[in-house]
Amino acid sequence: xxxxxxxxxxxxxxxxxxxxxxxxxxxxxxxxxxxxxxxxxxxxxxxxxxxxxxxxxxxxxxxxxxxxxxxxxxxxxxxxxxxxxxxxxxxxxxxxxxxxxxxxxxxxxxxxxxxxxxxxxxxxxxxxxxxxxxxxxxxxxxxxxxx
Numbered sequence: 310x311x312x313x314x315x316x317x318x319x320x321x322x323x324x325x326x327x328x329x330x331x332x333x334x335x336x337x338x339x340x341x342x343x344x345x346x347x348x349x350x351x352x353x354x355x356x357x358x359x360x361x362x363x364x365x366x367x368x369x370x371x372x373x374x375x376x377x378x379x380x381x382x383x384x385x386x387x388x389x390x391x392x393x394x395x396x397x398x399x400x401x402x403x404x405x406x407x408x409x410x411x412x413x414x415x416x417x418x419x420x421x422x423x424x425x426x427x428x429x430x431x432x433x434x435x436x437x438x439x440x441x442x443x444x445x446x447x448x449x450x451x452x453x454x455x456x
Contacts (some may be wrong), residue, residue, distance in 0.1 A: 310338055310419075311334065311338045311418040311419045312338065312341065312345070312414065312418055313340065313341060313409075313416060313417050313418045313419075314331050314335050314338075314340050314341070314343070314418065314421055314422045315328065315343050315412045315415060315417035315419070316328055316342055316343065316344050316345070316381075316420075316421050316422065317343065317344075317345045317346070317347070317408050317420070317422045317438075317442075317446070318344050318345070318346055318377055318378065319324075319346065319377060319425060320429050321425070321455075322455045323421075323423030323424065323425055323453065323454065324352045324423045325455075326423060326455040327343070327421055327422050327423035327425075327440050327455050327456075328344075328384060328385075328421075329384075330421060330422040330451070330453050332384065332385060332388045332390060333453060334419075334421065334451075335385075335388070335390045336390065340390070340418075341390065341391040341392065341393070342385050342390055342391070342392045343377055343383045343393050343394065343395065343415055343417065344378055344381045344382060344385070344393070344394040344395070345394070345396075345408060345411055346374045346377050346378050346394075346395075346396050347398075347399060347404045347407045347408060347413075348370045348371055348372060348373075348374040348387065348396065348397065348398050348399070349375075349390070349400070349401065349402075349403035349404060350367045350371075350398055350399065350400055351399070351400040351440055352370075356403070360383040360420045362381055364409060366427075369433045369452045371396070371398065374396050375396060376406055378390045378394045378395075378396055379395075382394055386397055387405075388433070390391075395411065396450070397411065401421035403441060404438050404441070405438050405439075405440075405441025405443070405444070406445060406446055407416050408422075408438070408442050408447040409442050409446050410422075410443075411413060412442075412446065412448055413446075413448065417448050418449070419446065419448060419449045419450070419451060420442065420446055420448055420449070420450045420451070420455065421450075421451045422437070422439055422442065422450070422451075422452060422453070423452075423454070424437065424439035424440075424452045424453065424454050425437070425439070425454070428442075439452055
């Protein structure tokens with residue numbers, strides 16, 4: 310039985326579809342859900358660029374991440390499921406590693422996450438957090454692809 314369902318969330322349609330599936334799964338299993346969002350602050354950190362203040366840009370990323378988590382939390386609570394959430398901040402660490410490590414530390418029974426299913430050149434350019442989690446995870450995964 311799956312009692313601890315771990316769900317990485319972002320603003321994508323795929324993430325929303327995965328969250329809805331996780332909610333249905335949690336209702337069926339009488340489970341709790343942990344929502345996670347990872348903010349990579351390194352995208353606005355330029356070492357040595359003393360004339361650029363990136364703190365406001367970084368704070369905007371954190372605020373946006375908190376909003377993503379709050380909206381997802383509302384959906385889970387509306388379904389009468391116990392939920393907790395975690396915003397992770399990283400400076401260039403692989404997002405898939407952060408997700409995998411947190412799922413393991415939280416003792417997740419399963420990770421439910423969206424995948425965009427990109428292939429070819431798009432996949433080469435953008436990579437895939439879902440694929441990275443799949444390669445690193447030590448817990449079962451349920452990958453959801455939106456139509």
